Amino acid sequence: QLVESGGGLVQAGGSLRLSCAASGGSHSSCTVGWFRQVPGSDRDFVASITWTGGVSYAADSVKGRFAISRNVARDAVYLQMNRLKPEDTATYYCAAQCSGQIWNYWGQGTQVTVSS
Numbered sequence: 001q002l003v004e005s006g007g008g009l010v011q012a013g014g015s016l017r018l019s020c021a022a023s024g025g026s027h028s029s030c031t032v033g034w035f036r037q038v039p040g041s042d043r044d045f046v047a048s049i050t051w052t053g054g055v056s057y058a059a060d061s062v063k064g065r066f067a068i069s070r071n072v073a074r075d076a077v078y079l080q081m082n083r084l085k086p087e088d089t090a091t092y093y094c095a096a097q098c099s100g101q102i103w104n105y106w107g108q109g110t111q112v113t114v115s116s
Contacts, residue, residue: 002032002094007110010084016112018079020094027051030098032077034068036090036112043093049077062088084114 006018020032033048047058047068056068067080077094094107 002096002105002107004092004094004107004110007092007112009113009115012084012086012114012116014084014114015080015082016084018081018092018094018110018112020077020079020107022075022077022096027075027096027098029100030096032070032094032096033103034077034079035093035095036088037093037109038090044090046092047079081112084112086114086116088112089114 001023003021004018006016008016010016028051030051031048032051034046035043036046037043045059046062047056047066049056049068049070051070054070058066065083070077089112091109091111093109095103096105097103
């Protein structure tokens with residue numbers, strides 16, 4: 001199970017940190033990612049990190065502004081979002097792919113709204 005938190009309303013240029021709490025057994029074979037979606041559009045990849053080793057990737061649109069990290073002891077993954085822009089407004093979802101599956105676990109989403 002994945003539960004996101006930390007969304008909210010922020011002015012352009014501000015920061016937010018999203019959290020994803022993971023439960024339900026070992027995550028050693030998992031990659032955890034963040035996606036975002038605006039109404040009427042596809043869900044877009046934002047960033048991901050491997051649970052073992054902490055290898056991370058980020059979409060070009062957020063590189064240099066967003067950073068993904070994980071805390072193995074707390075079973076949590078974070079998305080630090082800096083220098084937010086109005087176009088970052090979306091519902092952000094935490095997802096995990098484990099044991100060779102493709103994004104087979106999803107959270108309920110958390111809303112991020114960036115005002116201009």
